[in-house]
Structures are given as C-alpha cells and as structure tokens.
Amino acid sequence: MCLSIPSKVVEIDEDNMATVDTMGVKRKVTLDLIAEKVEIGDYVLIHVGFAMNKISKEEAQLSLDAYAEIAEAMRSGEIDDEEGNANYA
Amino acid sequence: MPEIDLIEGFRDPLHMKALAEIIKKECVSKINIMEVCGGHTHTIMKFGLSQILPDLIDFVHGPGCPVCIMPKERIDHAIALASMPNTILATLGDMIRVPGSKTSLQKLRADGKDIRSLYSPLDVLKIAKENPEKNVVFFAIGFETTTPMSAVLIQSVIEQKLTNVYFHINHVTVPEAVDAIMSSGDAKIDAFLGPSHVSVITGYKIYEPLAQKYGTPIVVAGFEPTDVMESVLRIVRQINDKKAFVDNEYARAVSREGNVKAQDLVNTYMEKRTHFRWRGIGDIPNSALKLKDEFASLDAEIVFKEVLPTIELDDHKMCICGDILKGKAKPFDCKVFGKACTPTNPMGSCMVSSEGACSAYFKYGKLSQKGGML
Ligand code: SF4
Numbered sequence: 001m002c003l004s005i006p007s008k009v010v011e012i013d014e015d016n017m018a019t020v021d022t023m024g025v026k027r028k029v030t031l032d033l034i035a036e037k038v039e040i041g042d043y044v045l046i047h048v049g050f051a052m053n054k055i056s057k058e059e060a061q062l063s064l065d066a067y068a069e070i071a072e073a074m075r076s077g078e079i080d081d082e083e084g085n086a087n088y089a
Numbered sequence: 090m091p092e093i094d095l096i097e098g099f100r101d102p103l104h105m106k107a108l109a110e111i112i113k114k115e116c117v118s119k120i121n122i123m124e125v126c127g128g129h130t131h132t133i134m135k136f137g138l139s140q141i142l143p144d145l146i147d148f149v150h151g152p153g154c155p156v157c158i159m160p161k162e163r164i165d166h167a168i169a170l171a172s173m174p175n176t177i178l179a180t181l182g183d184m185i186r187v188p189g190s191k192t193s194l195q196k197l198r199a200d201g202k203d204i205r206s207l208y209s210p211l212d213v214l215k216i217a218k219e220n221p222e223k224n225v226v227f228f229a230i231g232f233e234t235t236t237p238m239s240a241v242l243i244q245s246v247i248e249q250k251l252t253n254v255y256f257h258i259n260h261v262t263v264p265e266a267v268d269a270i271m272s273s274g275d276a277k278i279d280a281f282l283g284p285s286h287v288s289v290i291t292g293y294k295i296y297e298p299l300a301q302k303y304g305t306p307i308v309v310a311g312f313e314p315t316d317v318m319e320s321v322l323r324i325v326r327q328i329n330d331k332k333a334f335v336d337n338e339y340a341r342a343v344s345r346e347g348n349v350k351a352q353d354l355v356n357t358y359m360e361k362r363t364h365f366r367w368r369g370i371g372d373i374p375n376s377a378l379k380l381k382d383e384f385a386s387l388d389a390e391i392v393f394k395e396v397l398p399t400i401e402l403d404d405h406k407m408c409i410c411g412d413i414l415k416g417k418a419k420p421f422d423c424k425v426f427g428k429a430c431t432p433t434n435p436m437g438s439c440m441v442s443s444e445g446a447c448s449a450y451f452k453y454g455k456l457s458q459k460g461g462m463l
Contacts, residue, residue: 006095023096030211033237035350043095045289045342048181048231049209050238053289053348057093059341064093067104067315074107 006043006055020046095341099313100136108318109141116325121147121277123270123416125263126284127154127444128312134453136314146321149276149416152266152370153284155231155259156183156442157414160368161402163259164189167228169396170257170389171202177220179205179213180228181235183442186435190402210242217246217254226255226389234286236260236359236378237351243358243380243387255389258379261365263287264295265376269367271303276416280324282317283309285339292347296335304333311339358384368438369404369411408437413446420450427451 007020007029016031018038029051031038036054038044044051098104124130130150133139139148152158168189171178178194185194185206198204203223205216210227217225229239239260246254263284270276283296288309296307306327310320320338327333337343358381365377380388390397404410407425412418420426420439430436432448439445 030209030241032241033348033351033354035348045286047234047286048207048238049211050241052234052286052351053342055095056341057095060095060098061093063315063319063341064098067098067101067107067319070111071101071103071107074110 007046007051009038009040009042009044009051012038012040018044018051020044020051022046096313099311099315101315104315105136105141105318108315108322112146112318112322112325113143115322115329116143116145118328119145119147120279120324120328121149122280122282122321122324123149123151123276123278124282124310124317125151125153125267126282126287127157127442127446127449128285129153129282129310129317130446130449131444131453132312132314132317134449137453138314138317141318142321146325149278150413150419150446151281151416152270152367152414153232153263153287154414154439154442154444154446155235155261156187157410157438157445158261158266158367158370159184159187159230159259159438160366161189161404162366162398162400164193165191165398165402166257166390167194168192168197169398170226170228170393171197171204173224173393173396175223177203177205177216177223177225178228179207179216179225181207181210181230183444184228184230187438187441188435210238211245213242213254214245214249214251217251221253224253224255226257226393228257228259230259232261232263232284232287233291234284234289236355237290237348240351240354240358243384244354246387254387255392256380256387257389258359258377260359260378261367262376262378263291264299265373266367266370267296267299268302269370269373269376270415271299271305273415278305278416279328280306280308282320282324283307283335285310285312285316285342288337288339288343288347290348290351292345293335293337293343294345294347300333300335306333306336308336309339309343311342366401367414369408369414371411404438405436410437410439410445410447413439420447420454423447427454 007022011019043055308320359378362377435441439447
C-alpha cells in the first residue's frame with residue numbers, strides 16, 4: 001500500500017487537488033493532509049490518493065553529498081574494497 | 090535550487106558499495122535487525138542487501154504489513170458485511186484476496202456481491218452518492234500511515250451529510266506491536282529499522298519509549314537501498330558506542346513531531362481500543378483504534394452487530410506466519426513455502442499481501458538463498 005517513490009507536483013487546482021508525476025505516471029492526489037503551502041515543483045510522498053508530506057530537497061541533497069563523499073573516499077583508497085569486483089545489484 | 094534526483098541517487102550502486110565497505114569495517118559483532126515495515130523487507134530482498142552486507146548483519150522481518158496481521162475473524166466480518174442485502178463493501182489493497190474462515194472477498198465478488206477495491210478512501214464518497222439506496226461499508230485497514238486518510242473520509246461523510254456510509258475500523262499501531270514482540274522475549278532483536286511512512290505521519294518521537302525500555306537502537310529509514318544501508322551503518326555505530334536512541338536517517342521526509350494536522354484529524358474521530366487480536370501474534374492491548382462513541386451511528390461494528398461473527402479463528406496449522414511476524418522464523422522455515430503456498434494460491438496472509446515477507450521471499454528469494462545468510 002505504501003508507494004514509496006517521490007512524486008513531483010505538476011499542477012494544483014482550486015479544490016486543493018494536485019496532479020503529481022511519479023516516474024512518468026500521472027495521478028491526482030488531495031493536498032488536504034498537508035498544513036504548509038505546496039507549490040508546483042515540490043516533491044511529495046503519496047499514499048492512497050493523498051499527499052502525506054513535502055520532501056525536503058535540502059535534506060536529500062545532504063544525504064547525496066555524504067554518499068558522494070564516502071564513494072570518493074573509497075575510490076581514493078581510504079576505505080579498502082576487500083572484494084574488488086563484487087557484483088552489486 | 091537545481092533539480093535533484095530523489096530516486097536514482099538513492100539507488101546508486103557505487104554509493105551502496107561504499108556504505109557496505111564501511112559497514113564491513115566497523116561491524117564487529119552479530120546484529121539482528123528487525124525491519125518493522127513490509128516495505129523495507131521488499132527493499133532488502135529486491136536489492137539483495139543481505140548479500141552486500143557482512144554476514145554479521147541479519148535482517149529479521151517484523152509485523153508491519155497491515156493485510157498480514159488481520160485476523161481471520163475480522164475478514165469474516167468483512168465477508169458478513171458484504172453479504173448483507175443492498176450493501177457495497179469497499180476496501181484497499183490486497184485485502185480482498187485474503188482468505189477468511191470459509192471464503193475471501195474476491196470469491197464473494199465473483200459470486201456477484203458488490204465489493205470494491207479502491208485507489209483512495211475518498212472514492213467512497215462518489216460510490217455513496219451514486220448509490221443512495223444502498224449501504225456503503227468502508228472496511229478500513231492500515232497502520233498509522235493510512236489512519237488519517239480514513240479520518241478525512243469520516244469528516245467528509247459528516248460534512249456532506251451522507252447517511253448511507255459506515256465504517257469498520259481496523260487501524261493498528263506500530264509501537265504497541267513492537268512492544269508486544271520485545272516483551273515476549275522470544276525474538277532476539279538488537280536494533281530496529283523504523284518504518285518510513287508511519288513515521289512521516291507520527292513523527293519519530295513515538296519510538297523513543299521503546300528504545301529506552303529495551304535498550305535497542307531504532308533508526309527511522311527511508312525505502313531506498315542506500316537509506317537502508319546508511320541506517321544499518323548508524324545502527325552499527327550506536328551498538329559499537331553502546332548507545333540506544335532513536336535516530337532519523339529519513340530526514341528528507343520525517344521529523345520528530347510528524348504531520349500534526351493528520352494526527353489531530355485522527356484524534357478527532359478515533360480512540361484506542363483496549364484490545365486487538367493480531368493474526369498469528371495474538372491479543373495486544375491498546376494496539377488498534379476504533380471510532381469514538383459519539384460517532385457510533387457510523388460504526389459498522391455497532392450498527393450491524395447482529396450479523397458479525399464473534400468466534401476467534403487461527404491460521405492453518407502448517408502456516409507459520411505468526412512466528413514470521415514475531416521475528417522468530419523466516420519464510421524458508423515454512424514447510425509449504427513455495428510448494429502448497431504460493432502467491433497465486435496463498436495459504437497464509439504473509440503470502441497474500443505484496444507487503445508480506447513470504448511474498449517478498451517468493452518474488453526475490455533466489456538471490457538471498459545464494460548468499461546463504463538465511
Ligand atoms: S509460506 Fe504460506 S503457509 Fe508458510 S508461513 Fe508463509 S504464508 Fe504461511
């Protein structure tokens with residue numbers, strides 16, 4: 001039941017319904033459960049026809065930056081790669 | 090702010106590999122991690138995370154699949170309600186496929202009963218208006234994630250003065266279930282991955298008493314593979330430091346307080362039940378919600394009391410779903426897994442629901458068997 005993929009708000013109409021794009025699939029969701037203002041271009045998590053929250057792009061960027069940093073540390077040999085070429089799905 | 094990739098960045102194999110290497114380096118003792126939510130079970134199986142992670146890390150699957158924990162007698166309620174004359178029964182997800190004591194909603198629908206599987210609870214409004222001469226019963230299921238959506242529907246039914254909609258509420262709550270599993274002492278669990286979407290609604294504060302009571306780290310994790318990997322790393326570090334607190338890896342979506350508007354809506358219409366029987370686990374105090382007394386006229390359990398069976402029913406004796414939900418067994422431990430019990434012909438609810446552990450193992454299982462970790 002949990003659709004875990006972030007969806008981008010592409011349209012908002014008068015009765016607080018939004019059209020969201022989830023990896024190319026468009027659907028209508030209600031924004032009734034969100035207290036703060038939602039704008040076009042925001043990302044939301046959706047569940048059974050409702051947007052549940054806004055996703056913080058700043059926080060997401062912090063995580064991605066941290067991953068990039070450790071990946072770089074691995075590349076430069078700071079973290080050993082014991083198995084070399086293991087296959088990661 | 091420039092466009093940011095919220096999907097692929099969290100599935101980058103290089104990131105996963107780098108995280109795995111750090112975990113391998115830092116993890117020095119065996120850690121059993123329960124992922125409470127069925128969504129995490131799927132991420133772990135789909136991306137083969139057990140293979141990437143060191144053998145010291147073992148994932149134990151938890152009770153977080155709303156369809157899996159529904160006891161047969163509640164499904165029999167749905168069946169009894171759907172069998173009433175002039176009635177439309179509406180529900181969500183895989184619920185209609187789960188067998189009750191004699192039949193399933195799906196079979197009943199094939200026999201001509203009007204049973205609808207909805208995209209959103211709000212679809213009930215349209216159905217009720219189009220069928221004013223019929224009773225529409227919404228069989229509400231789900232954890233804290235889904236409860237606010239039922240509350241919005243209740244609010245709309247009242248505001249729009251619809252008189253033909255009733256609610257059979259089966260909303261359950263995570264902390265009480267985790268508490269029941271831990272206090273039984275049966276499952277050996279050292280740490281938890283906290284659910285993603287439950288936490289979006291409730292905030293991560295709901296797990297703080299559990300981390301304290303049982304001395305187990307709880308890290309709220311997103312659903313993407315790097316989210317799970319990073320959360321495992323955070324668990325390893327807490328354990329190495331002999332700490333046990335609630336940490337939030339999923340900060341892009343979860344706060345400590347959660348969605349307060351959603352919580353307020355739930356509290357307006359619903360209150361705790363003193364008891365709820367979970368399939369395979371048994372009775373757990375305060376682990377579910379019901380409509381408040383002032384809304385009794387909307388409560389299908391009260392309005393249609395005389396048609397609802399009261400006998401408590403357990404699963405087929407071969408089915409070990411109960412032990413799986415309690416973290417005591419894994420799907421491969423079940424003798425009929427993949428043989429007599431498959432997704433097309435499920436014997437137990439863990440195989441019916443796409444969020445169930447047996448279904449995840451069936452779908453992605455070969456990967457994990459190869460790793461020899463199970
Ligand atoms: S494989 Fe089927 S019978 Fe066995 S525990 Fe899972 S759901 Fe139950």
